[in-house]
Amino acid sequence: MNRYWVQRLGFLLLVLVTLIVVVPILLVIGIIVVGGIEAISWEFLTGMPRDGMKAGGIFPAIIGTLLLILGTALAAIPVGVAGAIYLAEYAPDNWFTRAIRLAIINLAGIPSVVYGLFGLGLFVLFLQFGTSILAGSLTLAIMTLPIIISASEEALLVVPTEFRTVSFSLGGTRWQGIRNVVLPQALPGIITGVILGLLRAAGETAPILFTVAAFYLPRLPQSPFDQTMALPYHLYVISTQVPGMPMEIQYGTALVLLALVLSMSVVATIIRSYYRRRRQW
Amino acid sequence: MKNGQPRLRWTEFTVEAIIRVLGFSSIGFVALIFLFLLREGVPTFFEIPLNNLFSTRWYPTFDLFGTLPLILGSILVTVTAIVIAVPLGVATAVFVREMAPGWAREILKPMIEVLAGIPSVVLGFFGMTLLAPFIRETLGTPTGLTAFTGALILAYMALPTIISVAEDALDAVPKSYRDAGLAMGATQWQTIWRVVVPAARSGIVTAVMLGMGRAIGETMAVMMVTGNAARMPLTLDSLFRPVRTMTATVAAEMGEVAQGSTHYHALFGIGIILFVLTFVINLAAASSIFKKQRRGGLR
Numbered sequence: 298m299n300r301y302w303v304q305r306l307g308f309l310l311l312v313l314v315t316l317i318v319v320v321p322i323l324l325v326i327g328i329i330v331v332g333g334i335e336a337i338s339w340e341f342l343t344g345m346p347r348d349g350m351k352a353g354g355i356f357p358a359i360i361g362t363l364l365l366i367l368g369t370a371l372a373a374i375p376v377g378v379a380g381a382i383y384l385a386e387y388a389p390d391n392w393f394t395r396a397i398r399l400a401i402i403n404l405a406g407i408p409s410v411v412y413g414l415f416g417l418g419l420f421v422l423f424l425q426f427g428t429s430i431l432a433g434s435l436t437l438a439i440m441t442l443p444i445i446i447s448a449s450e451e452a453l454l455v456v457p458t459e460f461r462t463v464s465f466s467l468g469g470t471r472w473q474g475i476r477n478v479v480l481p482q483a484l485p486g487i488i489t490g491v492i493l494g495l496l497r498a499a500g501e502t503a504p505i506l507f508t509v510a511a512f513y514l515p516r517l518p519q520s521p522f523d524q525t526m527a528l529p530y531h532l533y534v535i536s537t538q539v540p541g542m543p544m545e546i547q548y549g550t551a552l553v554l555l556a557l558v559l560s561m562s563v564v565a566t567i568i569r570s571y572y573r574r575r576r577q578w
Numbered sequence: 579m580k581n582g583q584p585r586l587r588w589t590e591f592t593v594e595a596i597i598r599v600l601g602f603s604s605i606g607f608v609a610l611i612f613l614f615l616l617r618e619g620v621p622t623f624f625e626i627p628l629n630n631l632f633s634t635r636w637y638p639t640f641d642l643f644g645t646l647p648l649i650l651g652s653i654l655v656t657v658t659a660i661v662i663a664v665p666l667g668v669a670t671a672v673f674v675r676e677m678a679p680g681w682a683r684e685i686l687k688p689m690i691e692v693l694a695g696i697p698s699v700v701l702g703f704f705g706m707t708l709l710a711p712f713i714r715e716t717l718g719t720p721t722g723l724t725a726f727t728g729a730l731i732l733a734y735m736a737l738p739t740i741i742s743v744a745e746d747a748l749d750a751v752p753k754s755y756r757d758a759g760l761a762m763g764a765t766q767w768q769t770i771w772r773v774v775v776p777a778a779r780s781g782i783v784t785a786v787m788l789g790m791g792r793a794i795g796e797t798m799a800v801m802m803v804t805g806n807a808a809r810m811p812l813t814l815d816s817l818f819r820p821v822r823t824m825t826a827t828v829a830a831e832m833g834e835v836a837q838g839s840t841h842y843h844a845l846f847g848i849g850i851i852l853f854v855l856t857f858v859i860n861l862a863a864a865s866s867i868f869k870k871q872r873r874g875g876l877r
Contacts, residue, residue: 318667379597380603387597388601402864407853408796411852413829415614415849418846422837446604473590500698502798529700532700544707547707554697562691562692
């Protein structure tokens, strides 16, 4: 067999393999959309669950997840962005900085359920926050930290050195240069990173299992020290713990969660590509 | 500047101090996580004799805390997932980076990012309701909730990591390598597999390691589709029977144990094992990231 035939066959094989990777993704999304679209109604989105969650809506779970995203953002953004500024602008190239980078890589690799254990040990029990939105948000915040730091650092590093030099030469201090020149340029990249981190927090179940999630709580949380329902945990509960759950509600909940997470991902992608195109350097 | 604006210098000082402290915080968090796992988990090793801890039966109601079936369960599912994911991931990375026309790349990359974004509980739900019955019918197993089902889902969850890191590795191979291969009269196909991929070897190994770390720590999807039977996966057909992983055990049982009980400490003990395991895997992966290979040649 001629080697150009080998090449053609090989390319065909790679196309096939890529299809094996991509088609199931479309299939999963398609099936959940088709299965869940029937369940979506105004009542489903804004109503309280009734009849042991077998009827009514999933409003408290949606609100719970939004509150957790908000709490995670409040805790993770300042720490993550500051951490990235340190690494990109201040950190010297020595063993300590390498240790920080190693720590970030490891934070990114710690299993989500271990974050759950940690949150239970530190926030729920040791600091006595109880099973609460506060404890859950802080746990999720530490989990999203490595994502936010890596993305923000990358966004800061692509800003050319000349920008900093010019700020210095005009008499600006280092921090003035960062705040007025570098940060605004890096902002779209940082926002993209933050959204990607929060998206991960929104979809995770294991870290909130023991730190915040309520099995069935048909009212809205009143304070950060309240428990709350949350979409991913709710989906877990109704698909495994409650017998005789109508499939429609299960698919509907999966669809709402998937739609929330994927729309965040789309927003992040749009911001990134829009600003990448507009960038003049 | 020197004699003026003391306020400015104070702001500068404060802001930089805060940034420094927050910059160091990642180390603090890793230490804190390990500390609290130890605090709650170390009592396990005093409360449970070692021969119990490393026995073959996990049956907490009868004070049997054998972790072997759980460890082996995790290994079985993870290794199977990696065996499935590596060829798929590397081939896709090669296709996307080396061959795909621009428009195909524009479609494929966001698709793979979407896969990374699908919450694990949604994949678990899909696996339970559709994949498991499908596997039961096609393979004729008594239940569809098997180690293989879990491995299949895990493989797809590890794919985005493997593809994107492998792609970066291929991207880092200088263009001159490809030019040289082609100039020698090799076809593009030969150049890819005999020059480019071997040159990207260490990065591809990193990709596999990171994918493995992702797979071993995955919790919800695995818990929902593997059937959770804590039995030793020693026979050949174990892959097509229910199995129970370390992560699933912690997630499933932590909600029901009394705080401070032996069972509670044992679950934290499993947490320590998971932490150390992923720490080692990531360290190994990172060491090849830090080994910046300097290569000559035009980009």
